[in-house]
Amino acid sequence: MKVNPQYQTKEQLLELYNKPLLELVFEAASIHRQYHNPREVQMSSLLSIKTGGCPEDCGYCPQAARYHTDVEAHKLMSVESVIEQAKNAKANGSSRLCMGAAWREVRDNKDFDNVVEMVQAVNDLDMEVCCTLGMLNEEQAVRLKNAGLFAYNHNLDSSPEFYGDVISTREYEDRLNTIDNARKAGITVCSGGIIGMGEAVEDRVGLLMSYMTMETPPESIPINALVAVEGTPLENQKPIEQWEMIRMVATTRIVFPESVVRLSAGRTKMNMEGQALCFMAGASSIFAGDKLLTTPNPEFNEDKEMFDILGLIPKAAFADGEKPVSQPDPIIEARKEKEALRAKELEEAKCASHGFEPRKIVVE
Ligand code: SAM
Ligand code: DTB
Ligand code: SF4
Numbered sequence: 001m002k003v004n005p006q007y008q009t010k011e012q013l014l015e016l017y018n019k020p021l022l023e024l025v026f027e028a029a030s031i032h033r034q035y036h037n038p039r040e041v042q043m044s045s046l047l048s049i050k051t052g053g054c055p056e057d058c059g060y061c062p063q064a065a066r067y068h069t070d071v072e073a074h075k076l077m078s079v080e081s082v083i084e085q086a087k088n089a090k091a092n093g094s095s096r097l098c099m100g101a102a103w104r105e106v107r108d109n110k111d112f113d114n115v116v117e118m119v120q121a122v123n124d125l126d127m128e129v130c131c132t133l134g135m136l137n138e139e140q141a142v143r144l145k146n147a148g149l150f151a152y153n154h155n156l157d158s159s160p161e162f163y164g165d166v167i168s169t170r171e172y173e174d175r176l177n178t179i180d181n182a183r184k185a186g187i188t189v190c191s192g193g194i195i196g197m198g199e200a201v202e203d204r205v206g207l208l209m210s211y212m213t214m215e216t217p218p219e220s221i222p223i224n225a226l227v228a229v230e231g232t233p234l235e236n237q238k239p240i241e242q243w244e245m246i247r248m249v250a251t252t253r254i255v256f257p258e259s260v261v262r263l264s265a266g267r268t269k270m271n272m273e274g275q276a277l278c279f280m281a282g283a284s285s286i287f288a289g290d291k292l293l294t295t296p297n298p299e300f301n302e303d304k305e306m307f308d309i310l311g312l313i314p315k316a317a318f319a320d321g322e323k324p325v326s327q328p329d330p331i332i333e334a335r336k337e338k339e340a341l342r343a344k345e346l347e348e349a350k351c352a353s354h355g356f357e358p359r360k361i362v363v364e
Contacts, residue, residue: 045089069231105135123148141185159206225266242274253282
């Protein structure tokens with residue numbers, strides 16, 4: 001049961017969200033147990049592979065170039081450093097790596113070729129690979145799928161009505177198209193939202209309504225609490241109470257019984273009791289490691305302690321779907337062939353000129 005047929009209208013969802021808290025948690029916990037092992041929680045690590053300097057105006061985001069935040073812009077990481085970080089995340093118990101880039105959209109260039117190589121390399125480590133790179137067309141989605149991408153993250157963030165209050169440089173419809181492109185390529189979808197941006201409860205359930213009307217709802221639904229970062233338009237937003245996080249997690253769990261509900265940004269502001277209620281209410285994944293993309297997150301050790309106290313166990317990779325098979329990428333193969341040919345030509349020219357280095361021509 002991908003969508004719970006008991007809840008179909010916005011009014012029904014509102015009523016559910018506003019139920020007496022413990023009744024809501026009990027209903028969510030009961031459904032959670034029917035579809036998931038309640039002791040298992042997936043640990044997914046985030047890695048910002050390209051940081052800051054983004055042309056978009058998402059009002060919550062410290063990586064938008066137009067806001068003056070403390071985030072330092074960095075160009076794309078190397079494939080080698082990504083592998084090192086992935087190995088470290090795996091050694092600390094993470095079974096998934098989500099690589100994020102502060103891009104408006106994916107472009108067909110050398111950077112994207114490198115991301116394709118990163119996906120192949122992390123899939124080879126037997127970790128679930130997720131990417132969040134902004135907008136994506138169908139061909140790009142197919143390249144990522146063939147490289148071994150397990151999931152694509154692209155959040156709708158809030159209801160269609162509230163969305164325009166926070167973002168103006170990209171439409172809600174654009175986001176739906178990207179999700180569709182990932183879906184068509186056979187990649188699982190990770191899509192969710194942020195609460196605490198000044199939206200009404202109607203907008204929180206409005207986000208869930210958007211997923212309800214999809215042919216297939218996301219396999220993973222991250223619920224983030226706004227991390228209010230100095231310099232962003234939302235810097236002065238009052239932090240939400242953790243009860244709101246618990247309500248949102250529980251409502252999401254009840255409406256989408258099969259999806260993984262991810263307790264995402266905002267855990268540093270929650271105590272262990274609050275997080276325990278989220279797990280009780282159906283959260284079955286967290287972001288693990290001391291950094292989200294650019295902001296702090298609990299350390300691996302703190303989460304290990306929490307797992308021990310609550311009797312939780314990390315979920316193994318590919319428990320919810322087969323490991324994708326990485327296939328050679330024709331664009332990368334052609335580039336490598338061209339590079340090898342050029343190196344051979346240079347070597348031959350060097351021999352023919354009795355050791356004199358021929359002038360190197362850099363081809364962009
Ligand atoms: N640039 C890509 C995009 O926007 O799709 C990928 C990276 S973006 C940082 C991924 C998601 O992180 C956003 O859609 C948003 O939901 C979440 N996010 C960003 N800043 C946040 C913040 N300050 N608090 C909570 N969530 C945040
Ligand atoms: C998601 O829903 N939340 C993550 C992940 N998907 C990419 C990102 C949270 C970012 C929080 C702000 C930051 O660290 O920059
Ligand atoms: Fe750019 Fe993504 Fe941040 Fe929006 S959320 S400003 S698209 S990095």
